[in-house]
Amino acid sequence: MNITEISRFAKIKGLGLVGTGDFTHPKWFSELANELTEDSDTSLYCSKAHPESPVRYMLTAEVCTIYPVDGKSKKIHHVIFTPSLETAAQISDRLEKHGSLDADGRPILDMTSPQLVEEIMQVSDQNEVIPAHIWTPWFSLFGAFSGFDTIEDCYQDMTRHIHALETGLSSDPPMNWRLSSLDRFTLISNSDCHSHWPWRIGREANVLELDRLTYTEVLDTIRKKDPERFKFTIETNPAYGKYHWTGHRKCNVSLPPQEAKKYGNHCPVCGRKLTRGVDQRIEELADRPADYVPENPIGYKRLLPLSEIITAVVGVSYQGAKKVWSIYNPLIAKFGDEYTVLIDASKEEMSKIVDSRIAEAIIRVREEKAKVIPGYDGVYGQLALFEEKQEDSAPSKPKQKSMADFM
Numbered sequence: 001m002n003i004t005e006i007s008r009f010a011k012i013k014g015l016g017l018v019g020t021g022d023f024t025h026p027k028w029f030s031e032l033a034n035e036l037t038e039d040s041d042t043s044l045y046c047s048k049a050h051p052e053s054p055v056r057y058m059l060t061a062e063v064c065t066i067y068p069v070d071g072k073s074k075k076i077h078h079v080i081f082t083p084s085l086e087t088a089a090q091i092s093d094r095l096e097k098h099g100s101l102d103a104d105g106r107p108i109l110d111m112t113s114p115q116l117v118e119e120i121m122q123v124s125d126q127n128e129v130i131p132a133h134i135w136t137p138w139f140s141l142f143g144a145f146s147g148f149d150t151i152e153d154c155y156q157d158m159t160r161h162i163h164a165l166e167t168g169l170s171s172d173p174p175m176n177w178r179l180s181s182l183d184r185f186t187l188i189s190n191s192d193c194h195s196h197w198p199w200r201i202g203r204e205a206n207v208l209e210l211d212r213l214t215y216t217e218v219l220d221t222i223r224k225k226d227p228e229r230f231k232f233t234i235e236t237n238p239a240y241g242k243y244h245w246t247g248h249r250k251c252n253v254s255l256p257p258q259e260a261k262k263y264g265n266h267c268p269v270c271g272r273k274l275t276r277g278v279d280q281r282i283e284e285l286a287d288r289p290a291d292y293v294p295e296n297p298i299g300y301k302r303l304l305p306l307s308e309i310i311t312a313v314v315g316v317s318y319q320g321a322k323k324v325w326s327i328y329n330p331l332i333a334k335f336g337d338e339y340t341v342l343i344d345a346s347k348e349e350m351s352k353i354v355d356s357r358i359a360e361a362i363i364r365v366r367e368e369k370a371k372v373i374p375g376y377d378g379v380y381g382q383l384a385l386f387e388e389k390q391e392d393s394a395p396s397k398p399k400q401k402s403m404a405d406f407m
């Protein structure tokens with residue numbers, strides 16, 4: 001993807017601010033330097049080629065620190081925010097001493113998490129380091145396979161610079177509310193879109209209401225966890241994740257945490273050790289019940305990308321299919337952008353231009369009536385759009401079906 005493509009799709013999606021991602025990569029950095037220009041004194045950037053575009057950019061990157069602690073390898077992803085191309089370049093100058101920056105958009109660094117934070121905060125106190133997708137089993141702060149049990153274990157004395165946590169696609173706010181130790185942190189949601197499929201932009205997002213869109217305002221809102229300005233996050237259902245429940249793929253065994261415990265975390269079919277899911281990892285670290293709601297929380301909405309909903313209804317296997325976009329585009333043309341379709345458009349108005357089953361599906365997702373069969377042991381969760389949602393009725397041995405079986 002390039003800036004022109006991202007700007008075009010961000011506008012369709014309804015995004016006003018997008019992270020550039022990957023500013024540490026030399027090639028992408030020079031493209032950013034060529035394509036972007038600062039929007040007056042906001043420390044945010046806009047497209048040089050399309051000054052009329054309302055989309056603004058924040059310089060962001062993601063890096064991976066790998067280092068041993070007590071003989072175990074810790075692999076942690078971190079998101080970095082920085083206010084300018086100059087500070088971005090200064091960060092890269094420091095990080096390249098710890099690993100090759102041109103090997104990958106998300107470079108692997110031979111340094112500890114506190115070392116990383118220290119270096120980045122030395123460049124500017126306007127920089128921000130945010131632990132990335134904190135519950136994914138691999139490469140995250142609380143990851144079951146190579147993470148830590150507390151934020152302090154990971155960032156040590158540099159924890160004082162950490163203000164926010166990225167919940168990622170694998171967790172949502174209610175899952176994180178269960179740990180009282182996370183109360184002081186702001187939960188943010190980003191899409192982590194490193195792929196070249198533009199429809200992966202904005203699967204998750206943060207909705208802020210600011211007097212003026214500037215880097216400082218965004219940073220201040222996040223650092224202060226200000227509910228006046230931070231309205232809500234947009235989440236996809238974490239059950240879609242490949243490691244939501246605990247299970248064993250070969251035996252088609254998928255279990256919620258309590259069930260897995262009953263079997264001693266061993267597969268009831270073959271006896272092998274089960275692969276621990278995110279839900280169980282949270283259960284292990286949580287000190288509050290599953291339905292706990294904090295006082296005055298920043299809200300959230302569970303949505304699904306419109307292209308994914310349409311793909312499921314028309315029964316094609318590929319989101320890029322022409323058929324999908326022949327339904328998608330008229331909806332955008334009528335309602336302005338995708339979030340408006342997903343959050344506000346009425347069924348009656350939508351039914352005037354698309355099949356009523358599409359309109360019905362959008363409403364079902366909005367009202368959280370669509371059922372998701374949780375993912376486990378590397379198997380993605382599945383959307384069952386028109387199946388009635390029933391809590392706690394999950395089968396312990398799901399039969400894997402194609403999406404079309406649920407239509």
Ligand SMILES: [Zn+2]
Pocket residue numbers: 062077132133139192
């Ligand atoms: Zn990552």
Ligand SMILES: [Zn+2]
Pocket residue numbers: 248250251253267268269270271272
């Ligand atoms: Zn098994």
